[in-house]
Amino acid sequence: MRKLQNGRTLYYGKGDVLTYRTYAAPLNVEMIEESSYRGNENVIFAHNIKFSVSGESLLTSFTEGDNSRVVATDSMKNFILGQSVLYEGNTTEGLLSFLGERFLAKYAHITGIDIEATRIPFGQVTVKGDRGFANSDLVYRAMHNETSHARLELVRVSEGSAVNAMRSGLNDLQLIKVSGSSFFGFIRDEYTTLPESYDRPLFIFLNIDWSYTHHSDAIGGSGYVAAEQVRDIAHHVFHEYKTPSIQYLLYRIGLRILGRFPQLEEVFFESNNRTWETFVEPKGFGQAAVYTEPRPPYGFQGFTMTRGDLAEAGND
Ligand SMILES: O=c1[nH]c(=O)c2[nH]c(=O)[nH]c2[nH]1
Structure with a gap:
């Protein structure tokens, strides 16, 4: 994706786009033997996103200083933040695919997107209510343990976009x-x-x-x-x-x-x-x-x- 037809590497984008989306759809997963994990309410669905684009038509922005096809990285950040509220799914991978597809649909000269995100984890806190201790649905705590992440490469195809690679x-x-x-x-x-x-x-x-x-x-x-x-x-x-x-x-x-x-x-x-x-x-x-x-x-x-x-x- 990052390589143009002549083998040249070309990309640019925005990193550290901190996206604190609230009230995403809850995730429910099938339980496995080793885990009591059932899913995530996704009340806080927060990510640190890194987004970059490539395309043959961007070459002159490097070789001639021609900005006429350049989507400013500041606009990319606004696109990510603005579109994130519209995501109806419940996973990091889904969010990345949604954002990438939308970006390709909006900017016809972009042919490839590389998008990755680290989920910013927030954990439950327990509070005492009428029926004893229970998880608060209002207060969450920032966590500093392991983090999850995903990375997707999307490419333009005749019918829209396709995932080229995902991890x-x-x-x-x-x-x-x-x-x-x-x-x-x-x-x-x-x-x-x-x-x-x-x-x-x-x-x-x-x-x-x-x-x-x-x-x-x-x-x-x-x-x-x-x-x-x-x-x-x-x-x-x-x-x-x-x-x-x-x-x-x-x-x-x-x-x-x-x-x-x-x-x-x-x-x-x-x-x-x-x-x-x-x-x-x-x-x-x-x-x-x-x-x-x-x-x-x-x-x-x-x-x-x-x-x-x-x-x-x-x-x-
Ligand atoms: O689990 C280990 N693997 C190694 O290859 C290695 N080498 C070493 O010095 N300690 C360890 N421990």
């Missing part, structure tokens, strides 16, 4: 497992100083992305996968498995996600190893210990998995 995901999961993780058996040679560990406090930072076999499942379809469900699967698998490495943990999480959601085609992982450094060793399981932040540098892993991996592994 959804979850960023900045930060999970500590205090016991039940090991790391041993790795190569020992003249460069090795790390002792083998049979029970380490494993702290990981984790990003998980996923793509659907059919984009339509995520955009208005019934096969929507909520980031909260993927998060809860990661929690469960980390809890369940005694892991010999982060690499293996990612694989087990991936199998479970692909198993739970047949509508997904691929899962992508990126993790950081932030294992706490031991200052006072525990005397045994469940005993007091003291750890501190690990010293840099940090290790990382990347891994992608497809339905083929699930088929090879058999039933998880």
Whole structure:
């Protein structure tokens, strides 16, 4: 999308378009075994949006300073904010598809759109009413934990627009497992100083992305996968498995996600190893210990998995 016919890359757009839409349609998802998540009332449906466009006819804006075909990025921001109120759906992917389609419909010379958004999370607060504690439907609290996101590439086609690529995901999961993780058996040679560990406090930072076999499942379809469900699967698998490495943990999480959601085609992982450094060793399981932040540098892993991996592994 970003490349023109001659192979040249061309795009421009607006980032950090903070869009605090209220009272979007509620989302209800089918429950899965690992999660009590049922959906979102979407009273606050807030996103940080990044939007860019491309098209052959924009070339002269770069080569000749000809602004006659330029939609100002300030106008793009206004378009996003103004159109967001009209979105009748309930997912980030749906919102992005809606905004992209509308933009292509309005500006005939734009042929490609790349649009991504991170959901800005707001959580429930409980208040005491006549029948005890219940969720407030008025007050929400800003959250600073993991965030969900989506990215879509739309292209102009003869009948309107089509989704060229789409990815959804979850960023900045930060999970500590205090016991039940090991790391041993790795190569020992003249460069090795790390002792083998049979029970380490494993702290990981984790990003998980996923793509659907059919984009339509995520955009208005019934096969929507909520980031909260993927998060809860990661929690469960980390809890369940005694892991010999982060690499293996990612694989087990991936199998479970692909198993739970047949509508997904691929899962992508990126993790950081932030294992706490031991200052006072525990005397045994469940005993007091003291750890501190690990010293840099940090290790990382990347891994992608497809339905083929699930088929090879058999039933998880
Ligand atoms: O889970 C881990 N995988 C590694 O590859 C690695 N390397 C290392 O030093 N610690 C760890 N931990």
